[in-house]
Amino acid sequence: MEKDSQLSVMGGGLVGCLLSLYLARQGYSVDVYERRPDLRRAELAGGRSINLALSDRGWRALQNIGIAQDIKKVAIPMYRRVMHDLQGHLSYQPYGQEGQAIYSVSRNGLNQALLDLAEAQPNISLHFQQQVLDVEVATNKITLADVASGEQHQITPDVIFAADGAYSMVRLSLMKTDRFNYEQSYLNYGYKELTIPPGAEGAWQLEKNALHIWPRGQYMMIALPNLDGTFTCTLFFPFEGEPSFEALQTPGQVQAFFEKTFPDAAALMPDLTQEYFENPTGSLVTVKCFPWSHEGKILLVGDAAHAIVPFYGQGMNAGFEDCSVLSSLLEQHPGDWESIFKTFQEARKPNTDAIADLAVYNFIEMRDKVADPRFLLQKKIEAKITAQYPDSWLPLYSMVTFSPDLPYAEALANGRRQDEIMRHLMDHIQTEEDYSKPAVQAYLQNHLGK
Template structure:
């Protein structure tokens, strides 16, 4: 049954589209306002977050709207990390148990699929090139700018859902209210997207079903596969210093640096210098704030509430999980917006804080530790523990990525306990064979059995 409450979703990206579909299924009329043009009819700008890593929390959200199987047809499973050292030697680290994978998907392709679904719903109206300028929080009056016509106008929806990203204009209005807490922190690193094209026969020039990492201590590059045989690479690199984005100023410097630091892949990147100078340099920001709601009339979610850096591959998955949690509360507390919003923020805030902290930690792990033989040995030992004590030990990455019913905050707490245990255990271990030593088995028996 259609409900009279008028809802507005600010932001037509991944989270905004999914949320609008959930609200429509609850019988609400929904207006979606997106600042950008309709990306289905517009070329996606080069060098801006083309690939995403979709994992179990995200898949669960897509299953509820019936498109998970369609998305899997254009997603590439990545079963392991492949680490490339400076000599071109490879080492490997599986993501989970056999058969478990994270999936490389196109951000634009997934967004287009969600827009198509939203457009097909008679109770969802999509409005493109419509920019939020300000929200009058007391009255819910929103001043909008129609970018196509250059005209301002106002709307006053009953409820506003802000899914308008890390630099949310709705959140900016809430920041002006009393006792609104806001924290924003940038890494000293930026990112730039580069590419490895498909081979002449259309095949992949690196292992297809893997996420490739070139860890180099203070910086790194990664590569994710695409359906067309290419890879999208992302260089995470200091803004300033030597080396840095600032220090590489000529094509010769770029080629010289890559040939020295990433020698096994530079020959596969024919447009390297052009992409390095033409593609934008993005920044890496973490946003934490509270409260996420106001008087049952405004709710922040997704990056507007909790932007995180991309190093756990959970930004989109966490935003989708927001929608999954909110959907359950909508069903439980029909139309009781203040109860829904307060419960939502109380449930989600500890978990999104946890994944934000984990994402920064994982940057250090990917950048520094995956090239460390002791770190790789520890991961092998953890895999043995999982096999021996499957009910008592699950690696932190698996808890976050492959356990959608486990809250992020609980995964973080469990991971911290396990890391302390591994610190003690690794004192007994110098090789993989040491796992069978009596003192190692006794330690495990005492702590896990």
């Protein structure tokens, strides 16, 4: 197809906006259809705003298109985890090497910035309050409803890019085609957002450049900084059982639970009970499916193809990586959508499956292990191994977060090999000083030395 092909991106969220920018840079005219109203309208500033962690894979996708500096204006670097115990005592774990950070960004703030950039492109048209009702896969005919008026209309683009999220209507239509595989699984946990407001003169009341975690075994709360001095706290909590969302039914119960379980945070949350009952409870879903494309005419990207839970901070980053991978394939196979889509899905599917599994695993780590002295000791030992064998050992978190050239599937395989090494090694280690034991050094030399 020529560059005058009609391309439609269904979904004007983070991935849809970035994808439209990539396609426009390649010379295509792009129509973006979004079910929601324009997020940049002041009266719509609220709503779902769970903070996201932007890391190297996402940054590379933004840098490739020349917009990283624009996005850094709405991001805060976080250099380490800060763990809060029941007494309010703190412990620390750096995310990577000196100077490495993940970045806290507001979903809405980032989406608004990307919408501004997309709107500034003459070959991108944004269409808001347009809800997909049906996709006729055989013809690419899409039936849309104008949310404001209820009127229906149809479009028939040459190529459809489905960036319409975990509950994608485009994917729903593909699920009716032959040999389309689909699975979804929910955690028995939901999430609820709460706020720590600024202190005097707008100051952050916790360490600004850190991700804060209150690990409590079967549940946890995290907090990420915002540019206005607030922290967005997210409670990850069972739906049922004791304790759970179901069990906390009154303001008194909520206040008492937080004062007992998250005492240092509760002291900084004057609107706790009001927010707890007013803010929605979200669910946590993993989606895996295949194929992601249909006859070179339809392609699923981002959460529509591979929704994951947020505990590795990679959902957005994986979606942004989709865009940069697609862009390179567009350059290799200009106009050959069938080859582009086939190569894309075969390359990306093993990696998105890997990060989906890692995200669930990291929930267990963050919830249960980061407060465990043995776990913290193991992390210190891993840092020593990295320093001694930099060419042979990189912690799994760094492979995923700070190594954008390493596919997720390779990071997972390397991590499993390293887990086996650490399992044997930690049998000989009770303190940091034990790292120097001859038996420990001999084991490392045998497995990592060259």
